[in-house]
Amino acid sequence: MRTKKGKSEASRVYGVSLSSVKRWCKQYDGTWQSLLPKSRRPHSHPNRHTKEKKDKLEILLKVL
Numbered sequence: 001m002r003t004k005k006g007k008s009e010a011s012r013v014y015g016v017s018l019s020s021v022k023r024w025c026k027q028y029d030g031t032w033q034s035l036l037p038k039s040r041r042p043h044s045h046p047n048r049h050t051k052e053k054k055d056k057l058e059i060l061l062k063v064l
Helices: 007-014 018-027 051-063
Strands: none
Touching (some): 007 018
């Protein structure tokens, strides 16, 4: 029979912070893939320059 250990015990055994163990428990959905790191990169950037503005800026920079 398995005995249940706490999150603080697990953090000590594996040498990670308690907050990491809590975060992993929160995002775990039953598959190991759910614990893989996820990208924090934004999907879009609303203030991004358009292609036309980029071309104009490149020309301007070449002149300077």
